[in-house]
Each structure stands twice: as structure tokens, then as C-alpha cells.
Amino acid sequence: MGSEQGEGWQPRSRVGAVVVALLNGDEDAAGRAAEMPAQEHDAPVLEAALGLAVRSLFDEDTPGDDIAGFVEGMRQDVEVDPAVAEALIRSQLGAEGVLEAFPPQAVYDTTWSLLGYLCERRLGAEDSLQLIESAEELVLPPA
Numbered sequence: 001m002g003s004e005q006g007e008g009w010q011p012r013s014r015v016g017a018v019v020v021a022l023l024n025g026d027e028d029a030a031g032r033a034a035e036m037p038a039q040e041h042d043a044p045v046l047e048a049a050l051g052l053a054v055r056s057l058f059d060e061d062t063p064g065d066d067i068a069g070f071v072e073g074m075r076q077d078v079e080v081d082p083a084v085a086e087a088l089i090r091s092q093l094g095a096e097g098v099l100e101a102f103p104p105q106a107v108y109d110t111t112w113s114l115l116g117y118l119c120e121r122r123l124g125a126e127d128s129l130q131l132i133e134s135a136e137e138l139v140l141p142p143a
Helices: 014-023 027-034 042-057 064-074 082-092 104-123 125-139
Strands: none
Touching: 014 027, 014 042, 014 104, 014 125, 042 082, 042 104, 042 125, 064 082, 064 104, 082 104, 104 125
């Protein structure tokens, strides 16, 4: 998933702005972006970005034990509810109804934590920037 965006590429969503700021190590800018008013496309961009990130590391045939092991390893770096994290990964791989047992806020918070972890710790900056650009292209109208 190599990056093909040019030097002038800028995120067009609040989600993209947060992730890009974090990848650049600018926690102040990430905080400012996160505090911006919510946009109607936040949830779809976040969902698309998480889906691309998860599918870059797992596929539909990934055994549940492998997902559980991944989440357990992630918990060493990020505070996250393992049941919600596993359900999020499985939902991105096509499992239906696995998130219904969890409160929406827990799913939302875990989505951010999981995306941040995947971008910062697993995918690297270049692939993560391409992932955010692709997620925005999937959800947002052309610029």
C-alpha cells in the first residue's frame, strides 16, 4: 500500500487531520483537530480507514485466536476493551452483528484507539497516509 500522494496532499476530513497530526508527532495539532466540530462524514471516514487498516493485516480466514493474540499484544501499548477490539476487527472482516452487544460510545472510542494503534505501530507513516487518503476518496466527494 505505497503512498502515491504528492507533497501537497492535505487531509480533507477531521479524521484525516487527527491521524496525520499524530503521524507527524504533533499532539497539539491532533488535539486541535479532534476538538473541531463534528462533521457528518466523520463516522464514514473513520469506518473506511479502520476497514482498510484491518484488511491490510488480516483477512476473512484469520483464526479468532490470531485476532485475540493481536488484541492482547495491542493492550500492552493501548488501553482498550479487548472484547470490543476483537469485535471491531471481526466486523471489518465481514462478521455481522458482533458489535450490537456493545455501547456505541465504546465502539467509537475503540475504533479510534484501534486505528491509531494500527497506523502508528503497525503500518507506518507512509502506508497510513495512503490509507487515510484512500478512506477519504471512498467517502468524500471529489475535491
